[in-house]
Amino acid sequence: MARPTARLGELPLPEAPAPPAPPAPPEAAPPVEAIVEAGAPPAAAPDAAPATDVEAELAQIWAAVLGRERVGRDDNFFALGGDSILSLQxxxxxxxxxxxxxxxxxxxxxxxxxxxxxxxxxxxxxxEEEPEAGDVPLTPIQRRFFARDLPNPHHWNQALLLTVAEPLEWPALEGGRPAWT
Incomplete structure (x- = not known):
């Protein structure tokens, strides 16, 4: 087995990530006069109300998921703070x-x-589709787990014990711990 060439205290540690910046407050919508050019058909204002029943239903859903009072028809879901998890909601x-x-x-x-x-x-x-009911076959990892016939499977956990070849230098370990923990 290969031995490490550097001691733990000599290894470089990565920089701690900076905390995310708070989101910028939403800007006030410009007046409609500033949006519409002379002679041009009016473009949708940033907070344009939903134009169809489907848009209105989706606007209510977006507002609830994003925690906003209202959502305009030309608002971008991700620009409003949406992400992949919220999109699933x-x-x-x-x-x-x-x-x-x-x-x-x-x-x-x-x-x-x-x-x-x-x-x-x-x-x-x-x-109005009802959830499916009935037996579902176990996955291969589930079959393997239950085949072990553990006395208390509801208390099962996986543990790992590491051993070190040389004594640990606790001050070096403490210095490498992120400040936010």
Whole structure:
């Protein structure tokens, strides 16, 4: 077995990551006059209200998931603080509301208006679909676990014991601990 060539206290430690910066406060929407150029058709204002029933339903879902009071039809889900986990919550709530959306669509169509136009409404049968019931086969790792016939499988844990070839230098270890722990 190969032995380490450096002592623990001599190894360089990575820099501790900086804490994330707080999100910038939302800017006030410019007045509509500043958005609409003379003679041009009016573009949607940043907080434009949802234009369809599907947009209105999705706006309520987005607002609830993102913790916002309201969401405009041209707002970008990820710019409002959404992430992949929150997008799954949106997909789940949309399904409960009878709207067919996928996580992939959340990334492909990031504004409310684009997402609303991307897919149709689920049928009544799909919207009221009951969870499946019945036996589910064990996975291979589950079969292996239960084949061990442990006396208390509900208290099972995995432990690992490490041994060191040389005495540890505790001050060096303490100095390497991140400040936030």
């Amino acid at each position: 949106v997909v789940s709530r949309a399904k409960q509301a009878g709207l067919r959306r996928t996580a992939r669509q959340m990334f492909q169509h990031q504004t409310l208006a684009e997402l609303a136009a991307a897919a149709g409404v689920a049928s009544a049968a799909e919207a």
